[in-house]
Amino acid sequence: MSRIPRIVILGAGYGGIVTAIRLQKELNYNEADVTLVNKHDYHYITTHLHMPAAGTDNPENARVNILRLIDEFKIDFVKSTVTQIRPQEKKVLLEEGALSYDYLVVGLGGEPETFGIPGMKEYALSIRSINSVRFIREHIEYQFARFKREPNRKDYLTFIVGGAGFTGIEFVGELADRIPPLCKEFDVDPSLVKIYNIEAAPTALPGFDPELVEYAMNVLRNKGVTFRISTAIKECTPDGVILATGEQLKAATVVWTGGVRGNHMLDEAGFETMRGRIKVDAKLRAPGYDNVYVLGDCSIVMNPEGRPYPPTAQISMQQAGVCAHNLVASIRGERLKDFEYKSKGTVASLGRGEAIGIVGTRKIKGSVAAVMKKVIDVRYLYTIGGLPLVLRKGRF
Amino acid sequence: MSRIPRIVILGAGYGGIVTAIRLQKELNYNEADVTLVNKHDYHYITTHLHMPAAGTDNPENARVNILRLIDEFKIDFVKSTVTQIRPQEKKVLLEEGALSYDYLVVGLGGEPETFGIPGMKEYALSIRSINSVRFIREHIEYQFARFKREPNRKDYLTFIVGGAGFTGIEFVGELADRIPPLCKEFDVDPSLVKIYNIEAAPTALPGFDPELVEYAMNVLRNKGVTFRISTAIKECTPDGVILATGEQLKAATVVWTGGVRGNHMLDEAGFETMRGRIKVDAKLRAPGYDNVYVLGDCSIVMNPEGRPYPPTAQISMQQAGVCAHNLVASIRGERLKDFEYKSKGTVASLGRGEAIGIVGTRKIKGSVAAVMKKVIDVRYLYTIGGLPLVLRKGRF
Numbered sequence: 001m002s003r004i005p006r007i008v009i010l011g012a013g014y015g016g017i018v019t020a021i022r023l024q025k026e027l028n029y030n031e032a033d034v035t036l037v038n039k040h041d042y043h044y045i046t047t048h049l050h051m052p053a054a055g056t057d058n059p060e061n062a063r064v065n066i067l068r069l070i071d072e073f074k075i076d077f078v079k080s081t082v083t084q085i086r087p088q089e090k091k092v093l094l095e096e097g098a099l100s101y102d103y104l105v106v107g108l109g110g111e112p113e114t115f116g117i118p119g120m121k122e123y124a125l126s127i128r129s130i131n132s133v134r135f136i137r138e139h140i141e142y143q144f145a146r147f148k149r150e151p152n153r154k155d156y157l158t159f160i161v162g163g164a165g166f167t168g169i170e171f172v173g174e175l176a177d178r179i180p181p182l183c184k185e186f187d188v189d190p191s192l193v194k195i196y197n198i199e200a201a202p203t204a205l206p207g208f209d210p211e212l213v214e215y216a217m218n219v220l221r222n223k224g225v226t227f228r229i230s231t232a233i234k235e236c237t238p239d240g241v242i243l244a245t246g247e248q249l250k251a252a253t254v255v256w257t258g259g260v261r262g263n264h265m266l267d268e269a270g271f272e273t274m275r276g277r278i279k280v281d282a283k284l285r286a287p288g289y290d291n292v293y294v295l296g297d298c299s300i301v302m303n304p305e306g307r308p309y310p311p312t313a314q315i316s317m318q319q320a321g322v323c324a325h326n327l328v329a330s331i332r333g334e335r336l337k338d339f340e341y342k343s344k345g346t347v348a349s350l351g352r353g354e355a356i357g358i359v360g361t362r363k364i365k366g367s368v369a370a371v372m373k374k375v376i377d378v379r380y381l382y383t384i385g386g387l388p389l390v391l392r393k394g395r396f
Numbered sequence: 397m398s399r400i401p402r403i404v405i406l407g408a409g410y411g412g413i414v415t416a417i418r419l420q421k422e423l424n425y426n427e428a429d430v431t432l433v434n435k436h437d438y439h440y441i442t443t444h445l446h447m448p449a450a451g452t453d454n455p456e457n458a459r460v461n462i463l464r465l466i467d468e469f470k471i472d473f474v475k476s477t478v479t480q481i482r483p484q485e486k487k488v489l490l491e492e493g494a495l496s497y498d499y500l501v502v503g504l505g506g507e508p509e510t511f512g513i514p515g516m517k518e519y520a521l522s523i524r525s526i527n528s529v530r531f532i533r534e535h536i537e538y539q540f541a542r543f544k545r546e547p548n549r550k551d552y553l554t555f556i557v558g559g560a561g562f563t564g565i566e567f568v569g570e571l572a573d574r575i576p577p578l579c580k581e582f583d584v585d586p587s588l589v590k591i592y593n594i595e596a597a598p599t600a601l602p603g604f605d606p607e608l609v610e611y612a613m614n615v616l617r618n619k620g621v622t623f624r625i626s627t628a629i630k631e632c633t634p635d636g637v638i639l640a641t642g643e644q645l646k647a648a649t650v651v652w653t654g655g656v657r658g659n660h661m662l663d664e665a666g667f668e669t670m671r672g673r674i675k676v677d678a679k680l681r682a683p684g685y686d687n688v689y690v691l692g693d694c695s696i697v698m699n700p701e702g703r704p705y706p707p708t709a710q711i712s713m714q715q716a717g718v719c720a721h722n723l724v725a726s727i728r729g730e731r732l733k734d735f736e737y738k739s740k741g742t743v744a745s746l747g748r749g750e751a752i753g754i755v756g757t758r759k760i761k762g763s764v765a766a767v768m769k770k771v772i773d774v775r776y777l778y779t780i781g782g783l784p785l786v787l788r789k790g791r792f
Binding site for chain 2: 130131132134135137138139141142144145146148149185186187
């Protein structure tokens with residue numbers, strides 16, 4: 001009797017968890033051993049993290065226990081941190097132990113890309129996990145409490161967000177919404193609070209429709225956000241940032257949303273990478289390794305014009321569908337599918353009741369877009385956990 | 397026509413606000429000008445501050461807007477900080493401006509007494525105002541968030557409370573109640589959290605019935621509190637405390653409840669003081685100044701055995717009654733009253749559902765005492781603000 005193939009999935013982000021759920025449905029009994037490895041015992045909804053980071057929603061609404069999403073009789077779950085991938089040996093090392101595989105799915109997620117800006121890694125916060133967003137929320141509240149003890153420290157009430165991409169804009173929208181209740185709670189004059197959103201590119205939300213970008217910036221300006229576009233940050237210090245112009249902005253809080261790179265473990269594993277990402281083949285495999293699938297922030301997929309798609313939850317989930325299909329097909333000796341990205345639209349929230357988006361070729365904004373954003377959130381919960389999850393985490 | 401006398405009340409704590417409310421009732425139209433001066437536009441319920449400090453209640457429940465308590469047509473309210481008292485000139489200086497008086501009521505409250513322990517003033521937190529308790533609450537939460545980023549920093553989860561007097565014990569009880577929900581919220585193993593209550597005296601709650609003290613300590617030990625009694629703190633550092641034994645306890649949070657002294661402005665004003673307190677005469681006046689009444693933490697009243705009563709809310713409020721009476725009597729040329737303290741009982745809370753107390757000669761403990769504590773709280777709200785205030789702030 002031949003041994004059944006062993007599939008190891010690294011990471012329970014969008015790519016990993018959706019791959020696991022699909023495999024669980026599609027594989028027959030004893031067709032493969034599937035093991036999902038994740039640092040935490042929960043999956044988190046990265047696209048939602050800007051809300052708990054600002055404190056406008058509870059972090060519990062941004063995470064789901066993994067054992068509620070997978071069937072432990074069909075999939076093994078190992079809570080551990082991956083420390084090394086050894087593709088030659090078909091092995092991954094964990095903080096506690098090691099796992100061998102026949103097929104590997106790498107969905108480890110990305111890391112902040114600070115582009116070598118001095119001090120950014122050390123002093124800026126980033127929105128990347130439940131732990132990090134709880135920290136940011138507490139850090140923000142703490143600055144208000146500190147200010148009441150040292151009222152000459154205006155820098156406690158200055159918040160700098162580096163990067164006006166998707167995450168930066170969505171976070172700034174929530175933060176601006178959070179300021180009035182915080183001012184009320186701590187008896188702080190709202191006019192003392194400053195929010196700066198700084199972007200090196202010549203526009204906020206690069207790649208987005210300019211008319212919608214203009215709309216978004218106006219919404220955020222009206223909430224008190226000051227934009228500094230076409231302005232690079234030269235250095236981040238414990239006291240704030242220094243701009244390329246030489247100007248210094250003092251702030252006790254700097255949140256960096258300016259870039260995402262892939263995972264350092266992929267560089268270390270000997271794969272050919274670009275900023276920690278692997279340019280996958282049409283089947284989503286790492287070049288040279290027919291048994292290694294790479295998803296999400298760890299992967300690069302080119303659009304028809306030959307430029308990489310930005311890494312989003314949407315593309316990760318679509319990749320996961322193809323990845324699961326290809327794994328099953330490989331095991332069964334069937335034909336593999338090519339991955340092709342189909343955009344279902346993009347919506348960026350701008351805080352309570354406001355958003356902008358593109359659905360098909362249609363531009364949407366304001367409350368219509370905000371409702372659309374909610375629909376997308378709910379659709380995702382439904383995809384991974386069905387109606388019970390929608391009811392538990394849907395915030396109605 | 398003779399000028400009407402001017403009464404200035406400094407501080408809207410228990411002594412000041414109750415004096416103001418009584419004067420408002422007892423004085424006839426145009427009998428006196430009364431001005432109440434306070435740093436904030438709210439009165440706070442000091443005996444309740446241990447709860448918002450630990451985060452077990454909202455700070456809003458511990459404060460009341462002053463203009464809801466006094467009638468502005470009868471009493472002027474000045475929101476300002478007192479900077480100097482000049483009893484010879486019958487004048488007080490404020491941060492903005494100055495006030496002359498014929499009668500002065502000093503209810504400025506106390507300050508932490510650190511007994512010269514090095515570093516205590518600089519590095520320890522104290523439970524003394526709405527701003528300070530919001531800070532302590534945020535500081536505690538922040539340590540949990542920090543620990544998740546730096547899991548080797550066990551000192552983030554160590555909380556040292558210096559002093560096991562009334563405030564120390566009540567705070568420790570609330571803090572112990574707050575730990576389990578914080579551990580749940582931040583995914584922290586509760587066994588990593590340490591609470592130390594350190595007291596230099598040979599017993600917790602010095603002066604309280606030993607049987608009740610024993611009961612209280614057992615309740616708190618079962619909630620996870622470690623007591624170090626008969627143990628002096630030699631020094632407070634940014635990293636924790638050093639005990640007289642030389643032992644070092646590392647902690648990111650030290651809350652000092654070990655002592656209260658009077659107000660430094662009384663020392664500076666040339667009154668005869670003991671640790672910032674004035675030993676008042678039988679009518680509650682500062683020796684040598686028949687027109688200066690001193691209440692609460694700023695005053696010393698001796699018990700029949702010739703030892704000072706501990707400063708409590710209860711004694712302040714009783715003083716306020718006599719003070720108001722004596723002010724009215726002075727103005728009318730009537731006879732002044734002597735102050736005599738009548739204990740109505742004392743209850744110390746030990747967190748949710750637990751307390752100890754003495755009512756008359758009866759010892760009470762457990763849920764009976766906890767209910768009694770609530771009754772006392774409600775009675776106070778009723779005294780100052782009537783039924784509407786009880787309903788607004790009563791936490792039912």
